[in-house]
Amino acid sequence: MADRKQELEGLRDELIERFDRYKAHKEQRNGPLDKDVEDQSIEVVNDEVIEALQQEAEDELCQVMHALKRIEAGEGDDCERCGEPIDGRRLAALPYTTVCRDCADL
Numbered sequence: 001m002a003d004r005k006q007e008l009e010g011l012r013d014e015l016i017e018r019f020d021r022y023k024a025h026k027e028q029r030n031g032p033l034d035k036d037v038e039d040q041s042i043e044v045v046n047d048e049v050i051e052a053l054q055q056e057a058e059d060e061l062c063q064v065m066h067a068l069k070r071i072e073a074g075e076g077d078d079c080e081r082c083g084e085p086i087d088g089r090r091l092a093a094l095p096y097t098t099v100c101r102d103c104a105d106l
Contacts, residue, residue, distance in 0.1 A: 005071050007095050008064050015061040022054035060096070067096040079103050 026047070070076045079086055079100040086100045097104070 004076065004091060004095050005068065008068050008071070011095065012061065012064045012068065015057050015064065019054060019057045019061065022050050022057065025050050026054070063096045063098075067098055070098055081106075 067076065070080065076098075077085055077091065080098045081103040082100060084100055086097060090097060090101055
């Protein structure tokens with residue numbers, strides 16, 4: 001579980017950095033749109049993509065933080081729905097999962 005915790009902490013740090021970069025990009029884009037209509041369209045699309053990426057990073061960060069709390073509580077390898085152990089292969093593929101494969105399919 002210690003290796004998984006380290007992996008999650010690294011992922012957490014990476015997601016925080018990514019989230020901060022997206023936020024910084026958005027803050028720089030608060031100025032007026034370009035005068036060229038074509039460039040305006042590209043700016044709007046880029047902003048929408050950045051917004052989606054930021055939301056995705058935030059969602060994943062929440063999952064990572066939840067998994068870390070469960071590890072700290074000694075529950076990190078057990079499914080939070082059924083209580084059975086989560087298969088190690090699933091944890092290796094998706095380290096922030098908190099449910100076993102059977103419960104994930106529900």
